Amino acid sequence: MTKSPLFEAPHHTEFCPKCGAPLQLKQGKKGLFLGCSAYPACDYLKPLQTSEAxxxxxxxxxxxxxxxxxxxxxxxxxxxxxxxxxxxxxxxxHEQTETNEAQQQSIPCPVCGKGHLLARRGRQGKTFYGCDQFPRCRFNLPHKPETQPCPKCGYGLSFQQQDGRYQCCNKACRHHFQRD
Incomplete structure (x- = not known):
């Protein structure tokens, strides 16, 4: 009489559809996935968890x-x-009011010059303003930019604070001023 273990994991191996190498169970920042054992020569990934809303x-x-x-x-x-x-x-x-405002007031990106600044939502639901040429241009601002130049450094963008004063969007300057 042979004893079989109470819990026995079924052993089956999946193979990579790209290169035929066995797939390995790996842990990433978004959870478990199967990755090709021939990595970096083959970059096949198969997620195990679906991130449904x-x-x-x-x-x-x-x-x-x-x-x-x-x-x-x-x-x-x-x-x-x-x-x-x-x-x-x-x-x-999509929220129509934000899209209409963004289309009406199109501010060119001060870094790349090719894109325009658009309102976007971050992971926590907060609105920020970033270049539409992302990922080539990573310029972003936490507040709605205005084309009010800074009197100290001459940078073309600033944003209005809650107290009514303006702050320069240039990260090296950050000068606070009143609008003329």
Missing amino acids: KILKVLPQACPQCGHSLVLRQGHYGMFIGCSHFPECHYIA
């Missing part, structure tokens, strides 16, 4: 693209409204 509430409005209902979701970068049939339909409702 949680549905918080079903909304009465219909998706303008496919007609299914819209849902409020909690995703990686905060809450958003999107289509309930996500993999098939990729509709996401």
Whole structure:
């Protein structure tokens, strides 16, 4: 009579569809994944955990693209409204007021000169302003920029603080001043 262990892990090996080498279980900053054992010659990855957004509430409005209902979701970068049939339909409702303001007042990027500064949302849901040429240009500001030049250094952008004064957006200057 042979004794078999109570808990025995099934042993099956998956192979890389690119090169045929065995896949290894690895831990990354976004969780577990299978990576090719021939890395760095082969860069195949297979995530094991799906990062789906949680549905918080079903909304009465219909998706303008496919007609299914819209849902409020909690995703990686905060809450958003999107289509309930996500993999098939990729509709996401954006705040119209912010987009219209950004289109009306287009401020050119002072670093690259090619892009324009747009309002974006960070991971915690905070709004910041960054260059639309990202990742080539990484210029960003935590506050809404205005084309008010700094009287000290002459830098063309500043932002208004809560007390009504302005601050220069040049990181080397940061001069506080009143608007003329």
